[in-house]
Amino acid sequence: MSRVLRWALFPLLVTLHCGQALAAETGKDLYKTYCWQCHGMTGNGNGINVRDMSVQPRNHSDAKEMSARSDEDLFKAIKHGGQSINKSVLMPPWDGVLSDDEIHALVRYLRELCQCRHG
Amino acid sequence: MKRPVVSVMRRISMLSLILLPLGFANAGQGDDLLNARCAGCHDLKGPAPTTVQAIWERKGPDLFYAGNKYRREWLARWLQAPVRIRPAGMFYGNHIKPGPDGDEIDQGSLAPHVKLSGSDAELAASALMDKKAKSDLIKPGEYHSGTISKSMGELMFDKFRGCLACHEIEPGYGGSSGPEVYTVAKRLQSDFLISYMRNPQAWDPKIFMPNKHLKEQDLPKFVDYFKVLSEEDFK
Numbered sequence: 001m002s003r004v005l006r007w008a009l010f011p012l013l014v015t016l017h018c019g020q021a022l023a024a025e026t027g028k029d030l031y032k033t034y035c036w037q038c039h040g041m042t043g044n045g046n047g048i049n050v051r052d053m054s055v056q057p058r059n060h061s062d063a064k065e066m067s068a069r070s071d072e073d074l075f076k077a078i079k080h081g082g083q084s085i086n087k088s089v090l091m092p093p094w095d096g097v098l099s100d101d102e103i104h105a106l107v108r109y110l111r112e113l114c115q116c117r118h119g
Numbered sequence: 120m121k122r123p124v125v126s127v128m129r130r131i132s133m134l135s136l137i138l139l140p141l142g143f144a145n146a147g148q149g150d151d152l153l154n155a156r157c158a159g160c161h162d163l164k165g166p167a168p169t170t171v172q173a174i175w176e177r178k179g180p181d182l183f184y185a186g187n188k189y190r191r192e193w194l195a196r197w198l199q200a201p202v203r204i205r206p207a208g209m210f211y212g213n214h215i216k217p218g219p220d221g222d223e224i225d226q227g228s229l230a231p232h233v234k235l236s237g238s239d240a241e242l243a244a245s246a247l248m249d250k251k252a253k254s255d256l257i258k259p260g261e262y263h264s265g266t267i268s269k270s271m272g273e274l275m276f277d278k279f280r281g282c283l284a285c286h287e288i289e290p291g292y293g294g295s296s297g298p299e300v301y302t303v304a305k306r307l308q309s310d311f312l313i314s315y316m317r318n319p320q321a322w323d324p325k326i327f328m329p330n331k332h333l334k335e336q337d338l339p340k341f342v343d344y345f346k347v348l349s350e351e352d353f354k
Contacts (some may be wrong), residue, residue, distance in 0.1 A: 025171055032212055033171040034327050037221070037285060037296035046221025048207055049284050049294035054277075089281040094331025096320050 030102055034094060043113040052072030055088040066114035074107045149246025156233055157182065157243070165252050167323045175210050175326050179232075179276025181323070185247035188311045189256050194247060197306070198240035204302065206295040209236065224295060237316035249325055251313065256321055263308035265343045269351075278298075289354050304315060304349035312345065313338045 024068060033042070040047040042095070043060035050056060069077075076084050082091030094103070111117065140305035160178035160327070167181055169176050185194075201322055207224045208214040216225040235243060267275075277283040286300045293300075303312065305345055314321075319328045 029171050030173070033174060034217070034329075036212055037294070037327065040222050041215065041217060047296075048211060048215050048222045048224060049296055050221060052293055053284055089279065090284045092284075092329035092331055093280060094329050096318065096332075097325065097327075103263075 026104055027105035030106050031109050037079065053088055053090055060110055060113045063114045063116035063119045066110065067116040067118060070118045071107050074110055077108055098105055146246065149242045150240050152239055153246050156235070159190050160186060165251070168325050171325055175212060177207055177209055182247060183250050184252040186249055186251040188307055189247065190308060191244050193306050195240045195244040197239055198235045198243055199232055205298045210294040211292055218354070232286040253322060256314045257310050259310060262313055262339050262342055265339055267340055268345060269347050272347055275337070277341065277343060280333070288348060299346040300345055301351065301353060304345040308343050312342050316341060
């Protein structure tokens with residue numbers, strides 16, 4: 001590999017490495033950080049913030065409710081907020097802090113919590 | 120005529136020699152105080168956490184941009200008589216436990232904030248106001264005060280934007296994971312509030328406050344609402 005090519009590729013390799021590092025958070029850790037506050041420590045929808053909410057957060061451990069939602073809908077609700085799937089404004093958009101890879105990791109973790117699949 | 124001028128200049132020089140080191144000594148003392156009393160729980164140097172684990176470990180707000188964030192007079196007052204601002208602590212996940220009706224705040228896990236003497240509080244406040252990281256995110260004078268009724272502000276904050284989910288708008292009413300907002304106009308600079316609401320992750324990349332993509336024209340209205348709340352007598 002020529003020296004010029006190596007220097008040209010260096011920023012790309014750094015970017016790829018950083019991208020991997022940013023996606024390294026697990027779904028479980030992300031859920032604890034961003035979702036516990038409303039959906040609760042066990043995902044049952046009873047987080048510390050629910051007391052004065054007009055709409056209660058989704059119970060992620062409810063297999064019946066969760067199997068009615070596709071992975072695409074869950075991804076969309078996390079990324080763009082509840083209103084993007086005609087649900088509550090209280091579910092905010094998380095695209096400002098979570099990468100697509102991290103949102104996919106969260107969707108996989110939601111499937112662990114409900115122990116269910118779509119359909 | 121020359122003599123008096125030279126004499127005055129000499130006196131000024133002499134005075135400078137005495138006062139300048141005193142100024143530096145004050146600045147040095149302030150930094151020493153911050154390092155001794157604050158650095159155990161607050162990051163004075165930055166950068167902000169880049170992993171969620173670092174968010175969990177954070178014990179108090181980052182202070183390396185304190186001069187762009189806080190109102191000096193509030194800092195000096197609060198440091199002498201600190202009261203809780205975040206009902207569930209800095210990272211709520213460390214201070215909750217399962218309860219019969221859902222998760223609840225584990226009050227016993229919350230430690231009181233260090234209390235400073237009047238002179239130390241003034242010294243700390245001055246040293247903190249010198250910490251101006253991330254100034255590029257602030258547009259000085261961006262906020263122009265307007266008027267909003269309390270009911271319209273609440274409608275915007277709660278129904279339209281859902282911010283009440285995480286923030287209290289009066290003691291005991293609202294969410295607990297974020298800081299109370301009924302005192303925020305007294306605590307924080309208006310231009311900072313606008314900048315932070317515009318993009319919380321620009322200040323704190325992993326913070327658990329989402330970017331709600333608020334409309335530019337609405338940002339000052341939120342600050343107007345916070346000012347209305349700050350004038351209420353909740354105690």
